[in-house]
Amino acid sequence: MELSTVIAGFGGQGILFAGKVLAQAGLLEGREVLWIPSYGPEMRGGTASCTVIIADKTIGSPIVDRADHAVVLNPPSMAKYAAVVAPGGLLVVNTTLIEAEADRDDIDVLEVPCTAVAKQAGDDKLVSVVALGALVGRRRFVEPETIHRALAVVLGDRHADMVEADMAAFDAGYEAGLEEVIA
Amino acid sequence: MTVVDRPASARPHSAAASRAHGGDAEDAPQRVLMKGNEAIAEAAVAAGCDAYFGYPITPQAELLEWMARRMPEEGRVFVQAESELAAINMALGASAAGARVLVSSSSPGISLMAEGMSYMAGSRLPVVLVNVMRGGPGLGSIGAAQGDYLQATKGHGHGDYRVPVLGPSSISEAIDLVREAFILAERYRTPVMILADGILGQAMEPVAPTFKTLAKRQPDWILDGADHREPRVLKSLHLRPEDLEAHDIELHEVYQQIAANEIRWAGERLEDADVLLVAYGTAARVARTAVERLRDEGVRAGLFRPITLWPFPAAALREAATGARVVMAVEMSAGQMVEDVRLALEGAAPVFHHGRMGGMVPSPDGVVDTMRRVLASSEEAAR
Amino acid sequence: MTAAEPVTEQEGRTIYRRPLLLSNPTSYCPGCGHGIVHRLLAEVLEEMGLGAKTILVGSVGCSVFAYDFLALDSVESPHGRAAAVATGVKRFRPDKVVFTYQGDGDLAAIGTAEIVHAAARGERFTVVFVNNGIYGMTGGQMAPTTLAGQKTTSSPRGRDVATQGYPLPVTEMLSLLPGVHYAARVSVADPGHVGKAKQALRRAFEVQLEDKGFSIVEVLSTCPVGWGLTPTEAMERLRDIVMEAYPVGTFVDRGRGIAPALPQPGAAHRSITEGF
Numbered sequence: 001m002e003l004s005t006v007i008a009g010f011g012g013q014g015i016l017f018a019g020k021v022l023a024q025a026g027l028l029e030g031r032e033v034l035w036i037p038s039y040g041p042e043m044r045g046g047t048a049s050c051t052v053i054i055a056d057k058t059i060g061s062p063i064v065d066r067a068d069h070a071v072v073l074n075p076p077s078m079a080k081y082a083a084v085v086a087p088g089g090l091l092v093v094n095t096t097l098i099e100a101e102a103d104r105d106d107i108d109v110l111e112v113p114c115t116a117v118a119k120q121a122g123d124d125k126l127v128s129v130v131a132l133g134a135l136v137g138r139r140r141f142v143e144p145e146t147i148h149r150a151l152a153v154v155l156g157d158r159h160a161d162m163v164e165a166d167m168a169a170f171d172a173g174y175e176a177g178l179e180e181v182i183a
Numbered sequence: 184m185t186v187v188d189r190p191a192s193a194r195p196h197s198a199a200a201s202r203a204h205g206g207d208a209e210d211a212p213q214r215v216l217m218k219g220n221e222a223i224a225e226a227a228v229a230a231g232c233d234a235y236f237g238y239p240i241t242p243q244a245e246l247l248e249w250m251a252r253r254m255p256e257e258g259r260v261f262v263q264a265e266s267e268l269a270a271i272n273m274a275l276g277a278s279a280a281g282a283r284v285l286v287s288s289s290s291p292g293i294s295l296m297a298e299g300m301s302y303m304a305g306s307r308l309p310v311v312l313v314n315v316m317r318g319g320p321g322l323g324s325i326g327a328a329q330g331d332y333l334q335a336t337k338g339h340g341h342g343d344y345r346v347p348v349l350g351p352s353s354i355s356e357a358i359d360l361v362r363e364a365f366i367l368a369e370r371y372r373t374p375v376m377i378l379a380d381g382i383l384g385q386a387m388e389p390v391a392p393t394f395k396t397l398a399k400r401q402p403d404w405i406l407d408g409a410d411h412r413e414p415r416v417l418k419s420l421h422l423r424p425e426d427l428e429a430h431d432i433e434l435h436e437v438y439q440q441i442a443a444n445e446i447r448w449a450g451e452r453l454e455d456a457d458v459l460l461v462a463y464g465t466a467a468r469v470a471r472t473a474v475e476r477l478r479d480e481g482v483r484a485g486l487f488r489p490i491t492l493w494p495f496p497a498a499a500l501r502e503a504a505t506g507a508r509v510v511m512a513v514e515m516s517a518g519q520m521v522e523d524v525r526l527a528l529e530g531a532a533p534v535f536h537h538g539r540m541g542g543m544v545p546s547p548d549g550v551v552d553t554m555r556r557v558l559a560s561s562e563e564a565a566r
Numbered sequence: 567m568t569a570a571e572p573v574t575e576q577e578g579r580t581i582y583r584r585p586l587l588l589s590n591p592t593s594y595c596p597g598c599g600h601g602i603v604h605r606l607l608a609e610v611l612e613e614m615g616l617g618a619k620t621i622l623v624g625s626v627g628c629s630v631f632a633y634d635f636l637a638l639d640s641v642e643s644p645h646g647r648a649a650a651v652a653t654g655v656k657r658f659r660p661d662k663v664v665f666t667y668q669g670d671g672d673l674a675a676i677g678t679a680e681i682v683h684a685a686a687r688g689e690r691f692t693v694v695f696v697n698n699g700i701y702g703m704t705g706g707q708m709a710p711t712t713l714a715g716q717k718t719t720s721s722p723r724g725r726d727v728a729t730q731g732y733p734l735p736v737t738e739m740l741s742l743l744p745g746v747h748y749a750a751r752v753s754v755a756d757p758g759h760v761g762k763a764k765q766a767l768r769r770a771f772e773v774q775l776e777d778k779g780f781s782i783v784e785v786l787s788t789c790p791v792g793w794g795l796t797p798t799e800a801m802e803r804l805r806d807i808v809m810e811a812y813p814v815g816t817f818v819d820r821g822r823g824i825a826p827a828l829p830q831p832g833a834a835h836r837s838i839t840e841g842f
Binding site: 002020023024027032033034035036037059060061062063065066 | 185214215216382385386387388465467468471472473475544545546547548549
């Protein structure tokens with residue numbers, strides 16, 4: 001098994017954080033993981049992205065040309081990453097900010113108003129965590145309980161007070177991911 | 184990933200099988216996620232680095248920041264220098280005084296350090312220098328690249344010297360190689376370079392949380408004041424040509440020893456390979472995935488991965504390429520290591536190159552496409 | 567008493583003895599000031615009992631062979647980088663006495679960044695800055711310290727300040743920095759000034775031993791060959807012209823309450839934590 005996830009959006013949407021949580025969850029489940037951020041000027045105000053690979057063997061290419069999952073949180077990310085999803089892969093679209101339709105019929109598209117869900121869950125800054133929840137809800141390649149543990153690890157003692165809100169946002173996204181399946 | 188430490192003639196080693204943790208949850212919680220830059224820094228701290236000198240530059244800034252916190256915690260020397268020129272020369276001074284020294288930078292800063300590296304090589308001063316390569320030439324880009332291969336392995340500073348260059352392709356390997364680099368630097372009294380890139384520096388991977396230590400040495404050449412002994416002079420100046428030639432010969436005898444004893448490389452799926460990819464660092468990981476995809480298509484591909492870029496594992500590569508129809512170098516450059524591949528093979532197999540540059544990184548499918556075209560044209564030529 | 571028999575202490579007193587640290591006769595040109603400065607350093611370090619714990623950081627220029635004449639542990643620096651090299655040595659061996667020996671081309675041209683930042687950091691080493699206003703080793707070219715109008719091989723019509731700029735008063739500039747605890751300019755123009763030069767060197771090493779900050783002694787010196795003068799003429803020029811342009815004196819000795827007579831920087835050097 002080797003599954004790659006690209007998470008992309010505006011800087012400030014918690015893109016790198018969500019990726020770290022996913023990577024940490026993979027690690028907690030005893031897998032090989034790799035997390036790579038986009039770095040430098042594009043972090044400041046522009047589009048941020050990160051790639052997470054979770055595998056049960058040594059990870060090869062850090063550059064993902066066939067993503068199993070892409071999570072896009074703003075229109076430029078949609079334009080850039082919808083095409084990167086491998087056939088049969090999953091595209092999670094934040095419909096609060098993205099109006100465009102994915103022009104793909106060979107992939108699974110999960111539309112979730114992540115920003116709105118995050119606001120309902122208590123904090124719209126947690127949009128990436130909601131999207132991560134939706135991703136895991138639809139494709140359970142890591143256990144939601146592991147994500148809860150990973151949130152605590154990544155937030156650490158310094159931000160321990162934020163764990164609860166993050167878990168709530170993740171759970172809300174997870175529910176949205178499950179619901180969409182039923183619908 | 185395992186570092187292969189064996190003579191060039193030894194049997195190839197399959198690194199892919201060495202650390203497949205899949206589902207092995209028992210020991211997994213022991214590992215922690217670390218950024219490459221930070222892991223390299225902490226590996227140096229664990230290896231007993233006494234002094235670090237650096238200057239901020241993307242994509243290696245986290246290395247400097249890590250040392251800014253950790254070195255004072257350990258009661259060791261940290262100085263943020265006014266330039267890379269100053270940083271390498273602070274390293275020169277500390278090394279002369281007997282310190283185990285690390286410096287780090289990225290491509291443009293490494294160019295500035297070339298002067299100091301030449302002096303340190305000439306003065307036989309050990310230091311470990313980390314280059315987290317970015318795109319060039321000039322200010323270039325901050326994206327990951329491998330455009331400094333020739334600079335690192337063929338020259339860098341002026342004069343008749345060599346520097347061992349180690350190219351890690353994963354964070355855990357980088358941790359091992361930092362310690363190896365200190366061992367080599369002190370064993371041979373030479374600068375040693377770790378040639379990494381922006382992806383390795385910025386990525387996070389799981390690593391074992393405790394890093395290996397390295398015993399301290401007591402060399403008889405360091406400067407600590409001529410107390411009840413003759414004064415010592417550490418210098419690279421030998422004004423009389425006959426003196427300098429003698430000194431250069433001495434240096435080259437050391438380089439020959441390094442070339443004889445310290446070559447490191449790794450191979451994957453070489454046993455039956457008739458198509459050989461050669462790559463180091465991040466490009467080697469892309470090539471690994473390309474090898475898998477080529478195998479899925481029925482092409483018997485293998486990967487040869489040099490770990491010491493100088494000395495280049497030429498004999499091992501020649502052996503690995505025995506019977507290969509095609510050899511292709513995969514690099515994040517316009518074609519630099521490929522020159523060493525050609526030199527090593529001496530025409531024994533046709534050598535091709537696939538490269539992206541400027542901060543662009545080859546994709547596995549890009550490598551596969553090029554290989555398909557190479558194979559098609561060589562089959563056509565054979566007809 | 568035959569000539570071969572040594573004079574015992576009871577029979578006479580030593581009026582001349584080569585300092586033990588001055589290991590070899592120097593090979594400098596006749597009338598060059600480097601030999602005087604070497605001897606002063608050897609005397610001061612020997613009198614202070616520091617020879618066995620001192621590390622010399624050499625530089626590039628005529629004094630590159632200083633380690634051949636001074637019996638000290640020594641390391642050579644690339645051109646201009648002595649202050650950075652000394653930073654590395656002293657940071658790792660704070661218990662040793664470390665000094666750089668640099669000329670004006672090395673320190674005031676190619677090594678400006680290194681000397682300024684070492685001073686700004688208040689590095690605990692001593693700088694011996696020998697200023698003869700010229701690049702001696704490479705054939706007498708113009709240095710940053712070359713006087714206005716002075717002819718050199720690269721300012722054949724005399725230094726034109728309109729195109730070649732003004733002489734750089736490095737020691738005065740450095741004395742502005744709070745990290746600099748001792749900065750003085752001395753001269754080797756005559757025996758009186760040589761004596762003062764020795765006192766300044768001694769003071770600079772004392773400041774280093776006190777572990778208070780950076781110390782620098784600029785020694786105005788000669789280059790008869792580069793200046794196209796006889797040794798005697800060179801000494802006269804040093805006294806009458808060079809010392810006129812570069813006044814000698816102690817610019818800073820913070821331990822003795824001598825602060826620079828130049829504008830002080832504002833509060834920028836105070837730690838921001840003081841306000842909290």
